[in-house]
Amino acid sequence: MQGLITKSTGSWYQVRSGDETIDCRIKGKFRIKGITTTNPLAVGDLVDFDMEPEQGTGVITNLHQRKNYIIRKAINLSKQAQIIAANLDRALLVVTLASPRTSLGFIDRFLVTAEAYDIPACLIFNKLDLFSDEGLEILADYQAIYENIGYPCYSVSALEGTNIDKVRVLLKDKATLISGHSGVGKSSLINRLLPDLDLRTHMVSEWSDKGMHTTTFAEMFELPQGGYIIDTPGIRELGVIDIEKEVLSHFFPEMRERMNQCRFNNCRHINEPGCAVLDALEEGEIAQSRYNSYLSIYHGHDTRA
Ligand SMILES: Nc1nc2c(ncn2[C@@H]2O[C@H](COP(=O)(O)OP(=O)(O)OP(=O)(O)O)[C@@H](O)[C@H]2O)c(=O)[nH]1
Numbered sequence: 404m405q406g407l408i409t410k411s412t413g414s415w416y417q418v419r420s421g422d423e424t425i426d427c428r429i430k431g432k433f434r435i436k437g438i439t440t441t442n443p444l445a446v447g448d449l450v451d452f453d454m455e456p457e458q459g460t461g462v463i464t465n466l467h468q469r470k471n472y473i474i475r476k477a478i479n480l481s482k483q484a485q486i487i488a489a490n491l492d493r494a495l496l497v498v499t500l501a502s503p504r505t506s507l508g509f510i511d512r513f514l515v516t517a518e519a520y521d522i523p524a525c526l527i528f529n530k531l532d533l534f535s536d537e538g539l540e541i542l543a544d545y546q547a548i549y550e551n552i553g554y555p556c557y558s559v560s561a562l563e564g565t566n567i568d569k570v571r572v573l574l575k576d577k578a579t580l581i582s583g584h585s586g587v588g589k590s591s592l593i594n595r596l597l598p599d600l601d602l603r604t605h606m607v608s609e610w611s612d613k614g615m616h617t618t619t620f621a622e623m624f625e626l627p628q629g630g631y632i633i634d635t636p637g638i639r640e641l642g643v644i645d646i647e648k649e650v651l652s653h654f655f656p657e658m659r660e661r662m663n664q665c666r667f668n669n670c671r672h673i674n675e676p677g678c679a680v681l682d683a684l685e686e687g688e689i690a691q692s693r694y695n696s697y698l699s700i701y702h703g704h705d706t707r708a
Pocket residue numbers: 529530531532533559560561562563583584585586587588589590591592
């Protein structure tokens with residue numbers, strides 16, 4: 404049988420197959436070619452499993468090829484790492500320009516990381532209800548920066564429910580990772596999307612009743628309209644990986660599309676003559692804030708605050 408891992412504790416996996424949810428484990432050693440990780444399987448993985456009719460549980464026998472996956476810490480796969488989730492369709496960052504204001508550096512770092520993982524990213528600007536007309540103009544300016552380089556933006560109020568229907572459409576039938584730093588309203592948004600508030604606590608207690616370890620790595624929640632959201636306890640954002648300086652500009656779409664026109668093919672886009680990126684910056688075609696984030700990440704400054 405085939406199923407989707409929706410929850411993992413490291414020793415037990417909850418597998419969704421058709422309308423059923425089966426608790427599964429792995430028999431013996433389960434090795435996956437090419438990577439060394441502390442956990443072989445993660446939420447979002449598609450697996451094959453056999454039922455153990457007497458116990459009503461399953462044994463996972465095979466992992467399907469992943470289209471992508473995110474890990475904790477380094478993207479350098481020679482190091483031991485923990486896979487947080489696999490097969491993500493989208494990474495969504497909840498931000499706000501109201502307090503506590505999300506810094507553009509934080510947003511850009513998140514987007515770079517999503518690019519490095521090859522996961523399409525999207526920004527949700529929350530707390531729309533707090534903006535005056537002037538504030539709304541500033542909000543529109545920020546959104547234009549990101550929309551122009553291909554990141555869809557949504558303005559919502561999790562508090563009042565404004566534009567939540569648009570987010571629902573976005574999430575339908577997709578596996579979406581939701582991130583955001585503390586205070587932006589991520590929990591409020593998730594509560595809007597998952598009206599069944601008992602869900603989380605229910606699932607945890609059910610597992611501990613059966614004597615299973617309940618330290619979850621990450622969990623997928625099924626949306627009423629179809630699709631899943633992944634909330635990752637313990638990591639509030641995915642902007643934690645290290646990217647080599649030499650390839651950093653590949654993860655800025657507006658730089659990626661111009662760097663073939665730089666005079667030097669090893670151009671760092673910092674002070675080289677004939678740099679197409681610097682020209683575009685001067686022309687106002689590349690946003691200064693985005694370029695500042697590039698420099699900041701390039702020089703190793705922490706923009707996570
Ligand atoms: N005005 C306004 N306040 C909001 C909105 N969404 C959330 N808040 C408030 O912002 C605060 C943080 O909201 P949470 O949903 O707890 O935020 P979180 O991102 O999950 O943060 P943590 O719980 O700290 O992880 C709370 O006081 C919410 O009531 C919104 O759309 N408008």
